[in-house]
Amino acid sequence: MIPLDGQPILTAGEMRAAEEATMVAGTSVDTLMERAGEGVAVAVHRLAAGADIVILCGPGNNGGDGYVAAAALHRMGAAVRVAASGAPASPAAVRAAARWHGPVEALAQAEPATILVDALFGTGLSRPLADEVAAPLHRLARAARLRIAVDVPSGVGSDDGAVLGAATCDITLALEAAKPAHLLQPAAQACGTVRLIPIGVPVVSHTHVLSSPLPEGERDMACVAPSITLPTPGPNSHKYTRGMVAIVAGGMAGASELASIAAMRAGAGYVLHLGEGQGPPHALVRKIFSADALQDARIGAIVVGPGLGRDDATRRMLDASLAAHRPLVIDGDALRLIDPTTIPAGSILTPHGGEFSHLFGQEGDKITRTRRAAAQTGAVIVHKGPDTVIAAPDGRVTVAGEGSPWLSTAGTGDVLAGAIGAMRAAGLDPFAAAGAGVWLHGAAARRLGPAFIADDLADALSAVRG
Numbered sequence: 054m055i056p057l058d059g060q061p062i063l064t065a066g067e068m069r070a071a072e073e074a075t076m077v078a079g080t081s082v083d084t085l086m087e088r089a090g091e092g093v094a095v096a097v098h099r100l101a102a103g104a105d106i107v108i109l110c111g112p113g114n115n116g117g118d119g120y121v122a123a124a125a126l127h128r129m130g131a132a133v134r135v136a137a138s139g140a141p142a143s144p145a146a147v148r149a150a151a152r153w154h155g156p157v158e159a160l161a162q163a164e165p166a167t168i169l170v171d172a173l174f175g176t177g178l179s180r181p182l183a184d185e186v187a188a189p190l191h192r193l194a195r196a197a198r199l200r201i202a203v204d205v206p207s208g209v210g211s212d213d214g215a216v217l218g219a220a221t222c223d224i225t226l227a228l229e230a231a232k233p234a235h236l237l238q239p240a241a242q243a244c245g246t247v248r249l250i251p252i253g254v255p256v257v258s259h260t261h262v263l264s265s266p267l268p269e270g271e272r273d274m275a276c277v278a279p280s281i282t283l284p285t286p287g288p289n290s291h292k293y294t295r296g297m298v299a300i301v302a303g304g305m306a307g308a309s310e311l312a313s314i315a316a317m318r319a320g321a322g323y324v325l326h327l328g329e330g331q332g333p334p335h336a337l338v339r340k341i342f343s344a345d346a347l348q349d350a351r352i353g354a355i356v357v358g359p360g361l362g363r364d365d366a367t368r369r370m371l372d373a374s375l376a377a378h379r380p381l382v383i384d385g386d387a388l389r390l391i392d393p394t395t396i397p398a399g400s401i402l403t404p405h406g407g408e409f410s411h412l413f414g415q416e417g418d419k420i421t422r423t424r425r426a427a428a429q430t431g432a433v434i435v436h437k438g439p440d441t442v443i444a445a446p447d448g449r450v451t452v453a454g455e456g457s458p459w460l461s462t463a464g465t466g467d468v469l470a471g472a473i474g475a476m477r478a479a480g481l482d483p484f485a486a487a488g489a490g491v492w493l494h495g496a497a498a499r500r501l502g503p504a505f506i507a508d509d510l511a512d513a514l515s516a517v518r519g
């Protein structure tokens with residue numbers, strides 16, 4: 054069982070295409086189903102630790118995986134039963150069901166078990182679960198001590214992360230690759246902990262789960278795509294090579310102060326706060342805002358937006374920032390003021406859901422929408438939320454899993470903007486800087502645990518810099 058870190062994410066259509074290519078290359082669907090079912094059985098056997106198991110099988114290939122797993126668990130000596138929503142319908146599921154020699158209970162009357170394995174529907178779900186399926190699924194899920202989904206919980210939209218009747222599971226065993234539903238809310242919450250089971254289908258994707266930073270030598274061994282990099286100072290580093298970040302302050306000075314502290318704690322060598330505020334930290338260099346101050350060629354990133362305000366004066370500050378021709382992180386109020394057609398290519402935008410919809414509309418799933426916005430603007434878009442999606446103009450996307458729900462508090466977005474600014478100023482390209490900032494932010498939140506405030510989060514960035 055492999056963690057999701059850095060793994061490719063495939064839509065149902067992409068997964069089907071990868072599966073078909075594997076079949077054309079000589080591996081039958083039965084072999085793939087065999088590997089899926091056997092892999093599920095090994096994982097369930099370990100998790101069940103001798104407890105009784107009921108496997109719910111649907112009509113398609115997800116159900117087929119369930120029948121194979123049931124036969125394998127029976128061979129392993131497990132106390133396993135099968136309940137089905139109807140007869141198997143796909144040819145491979147029919148063949149798989151024929152290998153299960155025990156009784157098949159009707160789903161509606163099925164007795165509960167300690168361990169529930171949900172193999173009713175996978176990536177092929179095309180409409181919400183009907184009540185006659187959803188009701189027994191939820192009844193059996195409530196009665197079970199551990200709920201395990203095969204591939205995805207039955208009743209989630211695999212591509213858009215919608216919940217269409219699913220019961221919340223504790224563990225989801227994703228076959229070969231992550232699916233958007235494993236990361237996108239609300240489905241991600243219904244998945245519980247997600248682990249991958251490889252089934253020998255080669256997959257390539259432009260979309261990946263955000264990975265933790267890996268030391269140089271371990272990247273190839275981990276066989277995962279683009280690991281994030283955290284720039285670290287060398288013996289010859291000085292404050293400007295580590296990165297100079299200018300933070301444009303507006304009416305709500307607290308927000309830009311948080312961004313400034315975050316930039317310093319994330320590792321910037323020099324942070325320049327351009328606004329009225331005073332006081333500690335003493336390491337922060339404070340100047341009154343002027344367009345001239347932004348002309349310093351040593352500035353590696355300008356962060357504009359946290360606490361900026363939306364009046365004419367702040368609009369002029371935004372215009373000066375855009376005209377400075379330095380790498381930009383555009384956040385908060387600046388996202389309300391900016392005309393999306395004037396965003397300089399190579400900028401990083403950090404909208405939350407409301408700001409994103411204001412700029413780019415709401416059509417499509419979160420990954421598709423974010424990718425489209427990046428292509429339209431030529432900017433890297435960090436579409437924030439419990440399922441932050443980062444998209445580059447060239448089509449690459451990473452999705453951050455394992456966000457902390459405690460991040461939903463005032464000021465955490467300002468901290469993120471500052472952290473990304475530090476990564477950009479240290480020389481990372483916009484996509485890498487966005488990924489590194491999002492990772493640092495999430496790691497700091499996880500380290501803090503519950504009920505922290507944004508000030509704590511900014512301070513905690515130092516500790517997760519590694």
Ligand SMILES: NC(=O)C1=CN([C@@H]2O[C@H](COP(=O)(O)OP(=O)(O)OC[C@H]3O[C@@H](n4cnc5c(N)ncnc54)[C@H](O)[C@@H]3O)[C@@H](O)[C@H]2O)[C@H](O)CC1
Pocket residue numbers: 068069072082085086089111112113114115116117118142143173174175176177178179180181182183203204205228229252254
């Ligand atoms: N990815 C791989 O390489 C492999 C995946 N496997 C498993 O196969 C499923 C996908 O199988 P598929 O047959 O395409 O879809 P489903 O099993 O999810 O079900 C489709 C089935 O159900 C009907 N249907 C759809 N929605 C509903 C609904 N709401 N109510 C009732 N019926 C519905 C639909 O018409 C079909 O008949 C994947 O997730 C993996 O688990 C393979 O094992 C091989 C390798």
Ligand SMILES: [K+]
Pocket residue numbers: 115171172173174175202203204205206207
């Ligand atoms: K399932």
